[in-house]
Amino acid sequence: MAEGSQRSAEQHDQRFSRYVLPELEALLRFAMSLTRQPADAEDLVQDTVLRAYRSLDQFSGEYPRAWLFTIMRRANIDNFRGGRPATVVDADALVGVAGPGRPDDDPGERAVNAEFDTVVATAFDALAPRYQEVLRLVDIGGLSYAEAASALGVPIGTLTSRLHRARARLRKPLSAAGLEPHRQRRGTADPHTAARDVPGDNSAGSAR
């Protein structure tokens, strides 16, 4: 009896090591995108890891990162309802934080990068929640289309449609600020210009 219980505990720990531990960094990044404050992000990851630890037995093993992100989104909503700081809307909070490997040796390039980041951050904060969400899952969280669609409970067609629309909305102010790479436009016949016209959000969804 005790042996069986010990084996079950070992299996639980193995699943924890396999599904949760490799995702710690992705969880922290995702939490940062939700809270914007490192201290709150750390709390949110701890909360998520604890919840995952307790519900590990019910997890099917498919798309662990998407499963963890779903837990985190719920935890963040619970925190918000409980009056704790959940999603802090502060466009400037982390703009200009240099990530590893950022090419910031050249002061001119650094200034352009900072401006680029500021415009992207402001545009991101102005997006509707459903567009922010797909960018969080795919661009920040690194989920595949299938994983992100599973986390959101939408068809892949809906996911990609929202993603393209969200990116198009981030690009608009960049283009207006002259921060996109220059390209010669030759009227509407230029497919590079036409390609940015993203069709509306396909809520019915269709497979790619």
Add this chain to the structure above:
Amino acid sequence: MSWWHRSQQARRSGCAEVLPLLQTFVDGELKERDAREVTDHLRDCRHCGLEVSVYRELRASLRRRTSAPPSEMARLEEFVHRLESDPTDHTTRGRARE
């Protein structure tokens, strides 16, 4: 029609086919064969190459914004190890910060 115009037209029609695939390409979601075709096209087409770089820069910018200090990561690893060694110890929860 001159040779130059014909080659420009051919390139542009290639772009029209490739452009809708670029985001999927950047996301690593294209099938291998399509990804090879896009890669071939990008070798010759600076315009589509710029499109790809815009999407990559957007992603990099979003990720820069969400990078956390290494100290947070170190504390989280410590938290997880405590949780693994004694799951019943609820004092594991909480920040180790001052």
